[in-house]
Amino acid sequence: MTNKEYADFLLPGNDKTIEDYEKMYPERNLPEGAIVTRYAPSPTGFVHMGALFAAFIESKMARQTNGVFYLRIEDTDQKREVENGVNGIITDLKNYGVTIDEGMTSESEWIGNYGPYIQSKRKEIYQTFAKYLIENDLAYPCFCSEEDLDNIRKEQETVKDRIGYYGKWARDRYLSREEVISKIEKGESYVIRLKSPGKFENKVVYDDLVKGKLELPENDMDIVIIKGDGLPTYHFAHLVDDHLMRTTHIIRGDEWLPSVPIHLQLFKVFGFKTPKYAHIAPLLKEDNGIRRKLSKRKDPEAAISYYHEKGIPLEAVLLYLCTVANSNFEMWYLQNKDKTVDDFKLEFKKISSSGSLFDVEKLLNISKNYISLLTAEEVYNKSLEYSERYDSELHDLLVKYKDYSINVFNIERNQKKPRKDLAMFSDVKKENWYMYDELFTNLEYNWDTITDMNEIKNILNTYVEKYFDENDDKETWFNKMKDLASSLGYAREVKDYKENPDNYKGHVGDISMVLRVALTTKTMTPDLYEIMKLLGKERIKDRISKL
RNA sequence: GGCUCGUUGGUGAAGUGGCUUAACACAUAGCCCUCUCAAGGCUACAUUCUCGGGUUCGAAUCCCGAACGAGUCACCA
Numbered sequence: 001m002t003n004k005e006y007a008d009f010l011l012p013g014n015d016k017t018i019e020d021y022e023k024m025y026p027e028r029n030l031p032e033g034a035i036v037t038r039y040a041p042s043p044t045g046f047v048h049m050g051a052l053f054a055a056f057i058e059s060k061m062a063r064q065t066n067g068v069f070y071l072r073i074e075d076t077d078q079k080r081e082v083e084n085g086v087n088g089i090i091t092d093l094k095n096y097g098v099t100i101d102e103g104m105t106s107e108s109e110w111i112g113n114y115g116p117y118i119q120s121k122r123k124e125i126y127q128t129f130a131k132y133l134i135e136n137d138l139a140y141p142c143f144c145s146e147e148d149l150d151n152i153r154k155e156q157e158t159v160k161d162r163i164g165y166y167g168k169w170a171r172d173r174y175l176s177r178e179e180v181i182s183k184i185e186k187g188e189s190y191v192i193r194l195k196s197p198g199k200f201e202n203k204v205v206y207d208d209l210v211k212g213k214l215e216l217p218e219n220d221m222d223i224v225i226i227k228g229d230g231l232p233t234y235h236f237a238h239l240v241d242d243h244l245m246r247t248t249h250i251i252r253g254d255e256w257l258p259s260v261p262i263h264l265q266l267f268k269v270f271g272f273k274t275p276k277y278a279h280i281a282p283l284l285k286e287d288n289g290i291r292r293k294l295s296k297r298k299d300p301e302a303a304i305s306y307y308h309e310k311g312i313p314l315e316a317v318l319l320y321l322c323t324v325a326n327s328n329f330e331m332w333y334l335q336n337k338d339k340t341v342d343d344f345k346l347e348f349k350k351i352s353s354s355g356s357l358f359d360v361e362k363l364l365n366i367s368k369n370y371i372s373l374l375t376a377e378e379v380y381n382k383s384l385e386y387s388e389r390y391d392s393e394l395h396d397l398l399v400k401y402k403d404y405s406i407n408v409f410n411i412e413r414n415q416k417k418p419r420k421d422l423a424m425f426s427d428v429k430k431e432n433w434y435m436y437d438e439l440f441t442n443l444e445y446n447w448d449t450i451t452d453m454n455e456i457k458n459i460l461n462t463y464v465e466k467y468f469d470e471n472d473d474k475e476t477w478f479n480k481m482k483d484l485a486s487s488l489g490y491a492r493e494v495k496d497y498k499e500n501p502d503n504y505k506g507h508v509g510d511i512s513m514v515l516r517v518a519l520t521t522k523t524m525t526p527d528l529y530e531i532m533k534l535l536g537k538e539r540i541k542d543r544i545s546k547l
Numbered sequence: 548g549g550c551u552c553g554u555u556g557g558u559g560a561a562g563u564g565g566c567u568u569a570a571c572a573c574a575u576a577g578c579c580c581u582c583u584c585a586a587g588g589c590u591a592c593a594u595u596c597u598c599g600g601g602u603u604c605g606a607a608u609c610c611c612g613a614a615c616g617a618g619u620c621a622c623c624a
Contacts, residue, residue, distance in 0.1 A: 044624085160549095254552075257551065324559070328560095331570095416587095
């Protein structure tokens, strides 16, 4: 039996060679300095904020160098798979403005010339590469059961040796070919392991784009490359896929840092050019005084759908992620307000090597500023889009009163320092509900300094009878408020009242407040004159008389 | 336990031996402006960079050690 026959015996199936695949997936013809990156999730649910953070950096780096960003699905663990997982990822990415050049576009379709972009459809490719190793005596079958492995580990613990399947502990490493064949003929199941040429005492040095120069022990573990079901492990799939898809930069979470020696070794064994690595720290959350990784299971704010449901604009999320990625972005953006994230050049070197606390407070602040710079029409359109999906009541009102709603959004907006009351589109109803009669029910009035109902009635009646004229401009309107105040024994100016509080019942502000609460029930609203303008004569009189 | 990484305020952080009496932003507090709120303006908020040694005329920045935190050690990714 030749080496080739032996390899075919262990992994029967196709007869392609590595060269065939090299020809099928040639080097990419890209401009100098172009970066090829990928986002490679397993379809186990929806996208996590930390994953979006990584995907954001990956796509940004590709984009700003005129490179390629693609989506590859890592579905080699069939136990963990979730129905419709791929579609969930695609939607989440789309919702957050991360667009792909190549890769999966649905559960089973893809675009690009380096596919399939889903690992379960690449089984033959991995096996071809594994066969090469077997042929060259760099890989071998291992028949250890879970129990066998467990025993090895226990023994290592009692002897206080390093844990793992390596060197003298690699039980099946030296099995003869005859032994292997007879085991297989008996029907024993097996995996394929790398025959690691590394020594733990040796160091491998490599330069991580984020963490800097790192010195790690060489890999000496005979890691599994092909599992019992014929599918590859992450390590092997990483080698094969990122080589054939011509990825230049591997950007991933720093939980992968300890396996870099494995990956470096794999690339070396095949003689392939190693990609550059950038290991980014996870987003953190403070929980009872300790910092831990933001967890999708424990933290609702970890799922990016959370932001979508609240109506936080995707631009704001991206703006925030960009400040976390490169903190100099914040300063740059302050000086370039008319620019967007796309115009900023992200740098690997400026990515923090330790994890950042994910600060929802700051995100909201960014979002608030972002929304304040939009036009009323834009706010309307985005609110419409949001409510269409998440708030049908609001949606109906926005459709029914389109121009009116735009005018409501326009209050204190077209000015140098625009109003900043909306941090997300779910705030629209919270902030503006009283502008819609349909929502102006079940009222609870929050009177401020003046709470005596007789006095309130007196103020309102006097106002409606003597001072209300819907055609007044703002100055006239406000002067009339002052007239009203003084006619009832209140100070025209707040200052006067503060100087001689005993001379007055209150001041013009107290009077305005009565009107404000009567019309909106709230003590905190935007400009009262503007509100009245939009409400109009009939509704003003109506709301006051109903009171 | 082995290996590896990290540690500047409540938070994100700037900072690479003298320009730092530690930038900027968020949060918080106070004042001002003001018909209310939001915004805006002003002010306050680390005498010190986890701790302990060392090198140096000089250290947050360089070296050594410790503490703490994190990651990893699967036929999961």
